[in-house]
Amino acid sequence: MADPQMISDEGATAVRQSVVVTEQEALDGLGNGMTVAIGGFINAAHPMALVRQVIRSGVEDLTVVGAASSGLELDMLIAAGCVRTLISPYVGAEGLAPIGPAFRKAAQDGELDLFELDEAQFYAGLRASAQRLPFNPWRAGVGTSYPEVNPRLKTFRDPLRDELLVAVPAIEIDIALLHAAISDRFGNVQHIGTGFGDRAIHAAADRTVVQVEQIVSNEQIKSNPAATSIAGANAVVRTPYGAHPFASHGYYPVDEEHVLEYVGAATDWLKTGSRSRLDEYLDRYLREPADHAEYLDRIGIRQILSLTEY
Amino acid sequence: MTTALDTQSGTTATPKEIMATVIANDLRDGEWVEVGANFPVPRAGALLAHLCHGPNMTVMFGFTKAYLCDVPVIEEFAFITDVRAMRWGEAYYPHDQLLSEMRFRRRGVFFSGGIQLDRYGNSNLIGIGPDYQHLKFRGPGGIGTCNATLQNGRYHLVTTTHNPNVLVERCDYVSAVGYGDGSPGFRERHGLPPRGPDSIVTPLCVFDFDEDRTAKVKSLHPGVTLEEVREQTGFPIPDGDIATTKAPTALQLDALRNRIDVIGALR
Numbered sequence: 001m002a003d004p005q006m007i008s009d010e011g012a013t014a015v016r017q018s019v020v021v022t023e024q025e026a027l028d029g030l031g032n033g034m035t036v037a038i039g040g041f042i043n044a045a046h047p048m049a050l051v052r053q054v055i056r057s058g059v060e061d062l063t064v065v066g067a068a069s070s071g072l073e074l075d076m077l078i079a080a081g082c083v084r085t086l087i088s089p090y091v092g093a094e095g096l097a098p099i100g101p102a103f104r105k106a107a108q109d110g111e112l113d114l115f116e117l118d119e120a121q122f123y124a125g126l127r128a129s130a131q132r133l134p135f136n137p138w139r140a141g142v143g144t145s146y147p148e149v150n151p152r153l154k155t156f157r158d159p160l161r162d163e164l165l166v167a168v169p170a171i172e173i174d175i176a177l178l179h180a181a182i183s184d185r186f187g188n189v190q191h192i193g194t195g196f197g198d199r200a201i202h203a204a205a206d207r208t209v210v211q212v213e214q215i216v217s218n219e220q221i222k223s224n225p226a227a228t229s230i231a232g233a234n235a236v237v238r239t240p241y242g243a244h245p246f247a248s249h250g251y252y253p254v255d256e257e258h259v260l261e262y263v264g265a266a267t268d269w270l271k272t273g274s275r276s277r278l279d280e281y282l283d284r285y286l287r288e289p290a291d292h293a294e295y296l297d298r299i300g301i302r303q304i305l306s307l308t309e310y
Numbered sequence: 311m312t313t314a315l316d317t318q319s320g321t322t323a324t325p326k327e328i329m330a331t332v333i334a335n336d337l338r339d340g341e342w343v344e345v346g347a348n349f350p351v352p353r354a355g356a357l358l359a360h361l362c363h364g365p366n367m368t369v370m371f372g373f374t375k376a377y378l379c380d381v382p383v384i385e386e387f388a389f390i391t392d393v394r395a396m397r398w399g400e401a402y403y404p405h406d407q408l409l410s411e412m413r414f415r416r417r418g419v420f421f422s423g424g425i426q427l428d429r430y431g432n433s434n435l436i437g438i439g440p441d442y443q444h445l446k447f448r449g450p451g452g453i454g455t456c457n458a459t460l461q462n463g464r465y466h467l468v469t470t471t472h473n474p475n476v477l478v479e480r481c482d483y484v485s486a487v488g489y490g491d492g493s494p495g496f497r498e499r500h501g502l503p504p505r506g507p508d509s510i511v512t513p514l515c516v517f518d519f520d521e522d523r524t525a526k527v528k529s530l531h532p533g534v535t536l537e538e539v540r541e542q543t544g545f546p547i548p549d550g551d552i553a554t555t556k557a558p559t560a561l562q563l564d565a566l567r568n569r570i571d572v573i574g575a576l577r
Contacts, residue, residue, distance in 0.1 A: 041405065042347060044391035068405055069347065069453055090451040094348040094389050099450040107437075107448040116436065118485075120409045120457035127410070139412075140457035143490055143500035145434075145483040149442045164501035193393055193402075194373045200406035249393040309393060 018185040019235050023053040023292060026209045026235045030059055030175060033084075037065035037171075037205060038073055039178035041196040043093055043254045044247040046073040047179040047211045049239040049292040054177075055080040056287060065173055066091065068119040068197050071246060072262060075100035078112065079266055080282055087115040087171060089122050096259050101266035102278070116150040117141075121168045123197065128170035129204035141166040176205035179243045180229065181250050183210060184218040187233035192250030195229045202230050211239040213251050239292050241304055252307035258299070323558050325513035326351050326470060326576035327566055328531050331558040332511050333421065333466070334358035337367065341463075342418040344370040344408075347390040347453070350575045351511075352421035352468055357384060357570045362562060373408070374399025386573050409454065418462035422455040422507075426481045427467050429525050429545040431488025431507040433459075434481035442483070452485030459486040464508050472512035474544035489523035496523075514539050516555055529555040 027050065030036070036054065040046035051073050054062075059082055066074045066088030074091050077083050079102035091100040106112040117125070124136040137156075142164045147153045154167045178201065181192040189210045191198065202208045210233040221228060242248070245258035265281035268274065289295040296304060323331070333355025337343065341364070343356040357378065360367045365379050372395030378384055387395050396402075424433030425447070435455060439446035459465045467488075469476055480491075488506040490496035497504055510517040510525060514534045517525040527539060530552055540547040558566065566576065 041391050043389045044393075068409065088451065090453045092450045098348070099448065104448040108445050110443045116451070118452050118456035119405075119454035120412075120461075123406050123409045126406070138457075140460040143487040143497070143502055144456055144485060145436060146452075146456065146485070149436065149483065193396060194404045196373070197405040197409075199404065247389075247391055247393065253392065254389065 019187040020185050021235050023049050023237050026237050027053050032059055033061045034174045035063040037173045037176040037201045039198040039201050041067050042069050042071045045179045045243055046246050047177040049211050049242040050177040052286050065171055068122050072100055075102040078102045078106050079278055085113040089117055089119045097263045101270040105270040123200055124168040125171035126200045126204040129172045135167040135169050137165040138168050171204055173205035176201045176208040178210045180210050180212050182214045182216045183212045183236045184221045187236050188221045188228050189230035189233050190227045191229045207234045209235045211237040211242045213240055253309055255307055324577050329511050330354035330358055331562055332516055339364045340366045342368045354570050354576055361565050372396045373403050375401040383569055383572055412461045415461040416463050420458040420462040420465040421468045422459050422486050425449045426478050428478050428481045430492040431519055432481045432484045433467055433486045434483045435485045436483035438482050455486040467507050467510040469512055472514045472542050478544040492523050527552050529553040531555045
């Protein structure tokens with residue numbers, strides 16, 4: 001077997017580097033005004049340990065790119081005052097909250113720059129970024145209110161067939177934050193389930209940070225390379241139960257009780273204009289815990305262990 | 311709310327069960343249907359068609375391609391993201407792939423909801439109020455309805471709330487376009503295929519669209535009067551010779567209650 005170390009021209013040894021870091025280290029380069037994308041889908045697979053780190057960092061004026069259908073992770077970022085521009089075709093939690101309450105409040109108050117678009121246009125915008133193009137054309141949207149309420153979507157006639165299409169601008173992402181099942185130390189990430197739109201978000205981003213339930217051996221990844229969904233995350237953070245209160249496929253379902261605790265607090269802000277209940281929630285769960293372990297302490301081991309898929 | 315209705319089995323179907331039956335009776339074997347988020351009536355309708363007359367249908371279930379005819383009881387899940395719904399998958403539909411591959415949707419049938427549905431078959435999930443920057447009611451966002459209503463072979467509008475605030479003369483915003491402002495040639499001028507929605511299915515009736523692109527009552531659910539529909543609708547309802555919506559057969563009601571909707575979400 002060959003020596004795993006390579007000898008460079010200078011004679012110094014070069015070693016394959018682990019990309020496993022803490023959530024603080026993973027978001028070291030995050031600054032005001034950057035574009036951050038959050039993976040997952042409605043009530044599942046949001047990188048909540050990283051989202052909480054974003055909120056703790058006190059960063060502002062972010063352009064936040066949600067999933068094609070995002071959940072209350074965006075609502076929490078809005079509630080915490082991190083968001084200037086929001087790019088997402090849906091913010092809600094199905095039956096737990098048909099519409100994100102903080103999203104509703106901020107949008108109705110005119111405090112959100114909303115990039116209104118359809119799910120298919122969303123992927124067209126990600127594709128344009130991945131392909132380093134200024135836009136991707138899309139058929140759906142002509143004749144709707146989308147180009148009126150979002151003038152960044154432009155209707156045009158294509159030069160080849162003269163068809164009316166919508167130009168969706170590239171959604172260029174500085175940092176993509178994702179949650180997945182496993183990764184090895186080198187950023188070879190595998191999802192359980194479909195992975196929703198995480199691959200497309202990764203492809204549109206300059207840098208991708210993935211939090212995972214488990215770090216596994218490189219040999220385990222190599223036993224099924226077809227399952228590798230993100231080949232080469234820039235950083236990986238080990239966060240068991242890291243998607244809580246949302247589901248993590250293969251590990252735990254959504255913690256409905258906890259989601260409803262947030263929905264109650266945020267709805268109080270929407271209905272009364274008073275932030276006291278919401279701030280209490282944000283302080284207790286998002287701002288005060290210094291790291292993921294302290295967050296889990298506050299949720300409690302009994303509650304965490306009660307979450308099971310089968 | 312229940313409708314007094316004797317089916318062949320002697321039991322009474324609820325308005326939502328009648329809606330699911332309307333959806334099922336419209337679907338044809340071989341069609342492709344996606345069961346979306348938080349929308350139990352189209353889910354039940356699609357499964358009813360699949361189990362009763364659609365063994366070659368593809369039902370997208372929990373982001374998988376699923377064949378469910380041999381599943382005795384199809385468990386209901388509160389969330390589209392519930393991984394337990396993936397157990398019947400023959401293939402995964404990663405969401406970005408699902409929203410990029412449009413060609414196969416020619417045999418697709420879609421069901422769109424809305425916070426407003428209008429006389430000309432447009433639907434709105436964006437919001438309510440004249441000023442977009444300060445909406446009186448911010449909706450959830452259009453999700454994928456703008457694209458799915460255009461790309462699928464045909465589609466229906468569905469609402470479980472039939473009142474004048476939902477069924478309106480004109481939507482404040484249009485997230486999925488039907489016949490636009492209702493003027494002749496609106497769809498053609500916007501490069502859209504000529505066909506808008508096939509129908510609007512509500513707990514009271516079924517609307518369809520005739521050659522003047524305007525919603526007309528096609529059938530009233532059993533026990534519902536035209537006057538009731540008129541009171542609950544925000545656009546004019548002309549008189550006419552109107553059929554009664556076909557009730558579920560005993561076989562359909564049995565499949566609904568014992569295989570598709572055991573927990574009674576539609577009851």
